[in-house]
Amino acid sequence: MYVLGLESSCDETSAAVLSMDEASGVRDIKSNIVASQIDIHAQYGGVVPEIASRAHIESVTQVTKKALDTAGITARDLGCVAVTSHPGLIGALLVGVNFGKSLAFANQIPLVGVDHIKAHVAAAYLTDPELKPPFLALVVSGGHTSFYLVSDFTKFEEIGSTRDDAIGEAFDKIARVMGMPYPGGAALDRIAYEGRPGAFTFPSPALTGDNLDFSFSGIKTAALNIINGYAQREEELPVADIARGYLESIVTAVTKKIRLALNQTGANAFVMAGGVAANSHLREAVLKLCKNKKVSCHIPSQGLCGDNGAMVAAAGYYDFLTGVRAGTDLNASASDDM
Numbered sequence: 001m002y003v004l005g006l007e008s009s010c011d012e013t014s015a016a017v018l019s020m021d022e023a024s025g026v027r028d029i030k031s032n033i034v035a036s037q038i039d040i041h042a043q044y045g046g047v048v049p050e051i052a053s054r055a056h057i058e059s060v061t062q063v064t065k066k067a068l069d070t071a072g073i074t075a076r077d078l079g080c081v082a083v084t085s086h087p088g089l090i091g092a093l094l095v096g097v098n099f100g101k102s103l104a105f106a107n108q109i110p111l112v113g114v115d116h117i118k119a120h121v122a123a124a125y126l127t128d129p130e131l132k133p134p135f136l137a138l139v140v141s142g143g144h145t146s147f148y149l150v151s152d153f154t155k156f157e158e159i160g161s162t163r164d165d166a167i168g169e170a171f172d173k174i175a176r177v178m179g180m181p182y183p184g185g186a187a188l189d190r191i192a193y194e195g196r197p198g199a200f201t202f203p204s205p206a207l208t209g210d211n212l213d214f215s216f217s218g219i220k221t222a223a224l225n226i227i228n229g230y231a232q233r234e235e236e237l238p239v240a241d242i243a244r245g246y247l248e249s250i251v252t253a254v255t256k257k258i259r260l261a262l263n264q265t266g267a268n269a270f271v272m273a274g275g276v277a278a279n280s281h282l283r284e285a286v287l288k289l290c291k292n293k294k295v296s297c298h299i300p301s302q303g304l305c306g307d308n309g310a311m312v313a314a315a316g317y318y319d320f321l322t323g324v325r326a327g328t329d330l331n332a333s334a335s336d337d338m
C-alpha cells in the first residue's frame with residue numbers, strides 16, 4: 001500500500017510516498033521531498049518558531065503535490081496518511097497535522113498521528129529492509145538524546161536520556177560561537193578532521209555510574225570558557241583543534257554508554273538514528289564498536305538521518321498495521337510523551 005508521510009515538526013517541510021508491504025518485505029521510497037528552511041533561520045542563528053510555522057504553511061501544499069507527482073500517484077491511491085503530531089514546535093506541528101487531516105478527510109483515507117522520535121528510528125527500516133525489532137535504539141537529534149528498548153515496531157521503552165541539552169544543541173551552540181552558520185553540527189563534523197587530536201580535552205558528557213544518561217551542559221560550558229578566553233586575549237581561535245577535541249569527547253561518551261546499554265540489555269541489534277546520526281566520526285566509532293561486540297548495527301543512510309517525510313510514513317505504516325487510526329480531532333502536542 002502507498003503511505004504518505006508528512007513532517008513539519010521543526011524547520012523542514014517534508015512529504016514522502018512509500019510503498020509498503022510487510023508481508024512480502026516491500027519498503028520502497030517512491031518519493032521524499034524535503035523543503036528546508038535552514039537558509040531562513042540561519043540569519044537568526046537558530047530556528048524562529050513563528051517563522052517556521054509560516055514557512056511550513058507556504059510550502060506544505062507544493063511539497064506534498066511534488067511527492068505525489070514524483071511517486072506517480074494521486075491522493076486517492078493512498079492507503080494511509082501519516083503525519084508527525086508530536087513532539088516539536090507547536091505552531092509548526094499544527095500546520096502538518098491540519099494539512100494531513102484535511103487531505104485524509106477529503107479523500108476518505110485513514111489517518112495516523114506519528115511520534116517524531118519513533119519516526120527517526122523507523123528511518124532505519126528503510127535503509128535496512130531486513131531490520132525488525134527487538135533492538136536497542138539511540139536517538140541523537142537536535143532535541144533528543146535517548147536510549148530506547150524497541151520491543152516491537154510500535155513499542156518503545158526509554159531507558160536513558162540526557163538530563164539537560166540534547167546532543168545536537170551541544171554541537172550547534174559551540175559551532176555558532178565559533179562562527180559557523182546554523183545548524184553547525186555538519187560544519188563541526190567536517191572541520192574536526194583538520195584538528196589535532198588531543199590538543200584540547202573536555203569533560204565527558206556521559207554521566208558516571210551504570211545509568212544510561214548524559215549531561216551536555218558541562219562540556220558546553222568548558223568549550224565556551226576556552227573560546228571566550230581566546231576572545232579576551234584577542235588570539236586567533238584554533239577552531240579545528242577545538243572541534244576535534246569536542247567531538248572526540250562526545251563520541252567517546254556516546255560509545256561508552258552504547259557499550260554499557262548493550263551489556264545491560266543483552267541486545268544483539270542496535271539502531272542509531274536522528275540528525276546527529278549523520279555525524280561521520282560518530283558513525284565510524286559506533287560501527288566499530290558494534291563490530292567488536294558482534295552486534296548488528298543499523299544507522300539510516302545520511303540522507304534519512306535528518307527530518308524527512310519517509311521516516312514518518314514508515315513509522316505511521318507500522319502504527320496503521322496495529323489498527324491505530326487518528327480521528328478528525330487529532331491534535332498536535334509539543335511534549336515528548338510517546
Ligand code: KG4
Binds near residue numbers: 141276277279
Ligand atoms: O533530527 P534532526 O534533523 O532534527 C531534530 O529532530 O532535532 O536533527 C538536527 C540536528 C542539528 O542539531 C544538526 O546540527 C545535527 O542534527 N546534525 C549534525 C550533523 N548533521 C546534522 N550533527 C553533527 N554532525 C553532523 N554531520
Ligand code: ZN
Binds near residue numbers: 116142275
Ligand atoms: Zn528530528
